[in-house]
Amino acid sequence: MTRMAAPVVRAETGGPGPSLGQLLAEIAGPLIDVLCTAPGGLAEPVRRAHIWDASDGDASSCGDLRAGDLVLAVGLVPASPQLSRLLTAARDAAVAAVAIRGLVNLAWVRTEAERLGVTVLVVPRELAWDQVHVRVRTLVATWPGGLGGAAPTSSDLYAVANTAAAALGxxxxxxxxxxxxxxxxNLPGEIDELRTTSILTRxxxxxxxxxxxESGTAARLRRxxxxLRIDPPGSRPRLVIPVRAGIDVLGYVWVAEGDEPFGERHNHVLAEVARVVSAHLVREGVAEDRDHRRRGELxxxxxxxxxxxxxxxxxxxLRPDTVFNLVGFRIRTCWPDPSxxxxxxxxxxxxxxxxxGRPGAAAVVVGGQVYAVLPVRDRGPDDLGALAEEIITMIGNQLGCEVVAAINCTPHPFPGLFEARLEVDRALRLLAADPxxxxxxxxxxxxxxxxALLHELAQSRPQLLAGPIQNLIEIDRTRKTDYIATLRAYFDTASDLTEAARILFVHRNTLRYRLRRIRELCGLDLSDPVERLIAELQLRLLGGAASGAPETWAGVPDQRVSS
Structure with missing residues (x-):
């Protein structure tokens, strides 16, 4: 089975509408598989999405097939004899392809389809038939030179809006x-407060x-x-129409009433404008999705x-020498739904x-953690802390999740993003363990x-932790003594005997006695600055293990799993 991540078109389409390869690249990315192809490959033009429903029988429906059809075979069951008859009818009608669900015997289907010379696609269960049908129908209708007329020649929606305003008055x-x-x-003309606010605030x-x-207008507009004419309180009347792709609403086009009262002419022109905008949004949206996916992968x-x-x-x-800041987000424990x-x-x-809208900025998910990559601006630093706080508050309110964020605001070039991520990951694990x-x-x-980095190194080189501290841990375990707690208090107070004794609730002389016993038992000389440094470092690296408790210094399970 061929995975359709990047369909290869073997020849130019010979008629209106996209080729099968072009259409697959645009409607589904890696979702739809190509089981086998006809001699023409994926260059066959697609002129129509045709639903073939097995529950309707097969004789009459097979007769409806036409050249250029993408046949959506709905309702087929495993090893159904209807599929064999459908493939034969598809060959006779010279359809572009037949799309089936992945429940049938794919080996048999491939053999039969290759014998007949029919292209067969396999649609996953999570992709609904109506989604495929609407998307194919819309793309065929809006393809340059297709059945629905040419796609807009200008990629600028402002030009479309100006042209529409001139026609609608x-x-x-x-x-x-x-x-x-x-x-x-932006043509000259009177504007009201509703329009002004919409433009200023977007x-x-x-x-x-x-x-x-509350007036029910929103529900009527969606249907x-x-x-549809509306009369907003305190504003001029509007004529508005949804911009649709099949049953999906992509947007809306609004016109405020000018000197000429709304009439049938306005309805007709606005409907034409909506068709042009629909073609624009479909084409631009498909390209944007594809480019966005590719940027994310990279x-x-x-x-x-x-x-x-x-x-x-x-x-x-972007220029190869562009530098970036990195912000990472993770859950404190585990995502309720990591998918x-x-x-x-x-x-x-x-x-x-x-x-x-910022070139090069993007957000991606890697190993269950989310990263925002932002090019460093020339005109001053971004308030990345405010961005992180906003996201954490919103996710807490909407998903009920405790999220933490680490900000690497040292500029890193492209090759440095990996090291920047490692720094962010360590910081995230520390934050997840800090309530x-x-x-x-x-x-x-x-x-x-x-x-934390030294701890990672010590895990692969346990000899770094060998010495007096490990001996003391064993002595505490077998003799039920408290020498590790004594050392911890001593180090936490920067070797201040009075303060350490206060923390331990013992007399200062008792603390001196314990420190002498530590030297006698394991040879640790706390008067030597090097020995003292290594002992304190080992104690901190061992964390909870040095007190007999489960090791908690790393805080929470590592979230870096495949996503």
Missing amino acids: GPVEIDDAALNLLAFS IPPGDFLTWLR TTEP LVAALEGNADVSVLAAQLD VDPFYVRKQLELRRELA ERAVATCAELRPRATL
Whole structure:
């Protein structure tokens, strides 16, 4: 079975609509598999998405097949004789391909399809048939030269808005599905407060959104396929139409009433504008998704130390000498749903102003942790602490998760992203074990992080921990003594006998006696600065193990698992 990560088109399409290879690359990325191909390969043009439902029988429905169809074989069961008849009819009709679910005997299907010369695709269960149908139909309709007419020649939605405003005689706005402003006309004309606020803030004012919801207008707008007139309180009348791709709403086009009252002409023109905007958003959205996925893959490779720096720089349209800050996020314990939650955090990061619209900025998930990669700006540092606090608060409120964030604000070039990530990971593990702290920079945690790095080294070289401290641990265990606690208090107070005795609730002379016994038992000379340094370092590296408790110094389970 061939995984469709990057379909290869063997020849140019010979007719309107995308080739099968182009269509697969755009609608599904790596989701849809190619089981086998006809002699024409993936260059066959797709002119229609055709649903073939097994529950409707096979004789009449097979007769509906046409050249260029992408046949969605709905309802087939394993080893169904209907599939054999469908493949034969598909060959006779010269369809582009037949798409099936992965429940049938794929080895038999491949043999039969190759014998007949039919391309067969395998759709995973998580991808609904109606999703495939809507996406194929939309792409075929909006493909340059396709059945739905040419795609827009300008990639600038502002040009579309200006052209629409001139034709409609009133100011035009184009929003996305969440009513975020994408573009607006700037032709001369009267504007009201609703339009002014929407342009300045990029979203409609709160009282207007409340009116949309409470008046039922928002629900009517989502259902309609025709222009809808609305009369917002205190504003000029609007004509609005959803921008759709099949049943999906991609956005909205609004026009405020001008000198000419709204009439049938306005309805017709606005519907045409919505069609053009739909084609634009579909094409731009597909390209953006594909580019975004590729950028994410390359950044993940950079964070894992496997990136081709020149390819990554070119893909992000950045100079190879660009330097970055890195912010990492992780859960204190474990994600409630590790297959969803980290990716939700990534999406929320992508919506922040620090990442949105900035070339090279991106958020990715690696090993269950989320990283925001931000190019360093010339005009002053970013407030990365505020960004981290905002995300942590929002995720806590929405998902009920305790998230921590570590900020590496030392500029790193592309090749340094791997080392930057290692620093962030150590800081994240320290923060996850500290219930009093949720956000910190790597610089603030550097002493503890250095100790963590030494601990990693000691795990692979246990001889670094050998010596008097390990002997004392064994003595405490077998004789039920407290020499390790004595040493810990002594080191924690910078060798201040009075303060250490107070902490241990013993007399100062008792503490002196214990320190002499430590020297007698294991040879540790605390008057030697080198021996004292090594002993304190070993004690801190051993952490909870030096007190007989489970080792907790690393805090929580490592979240770096494959994602």
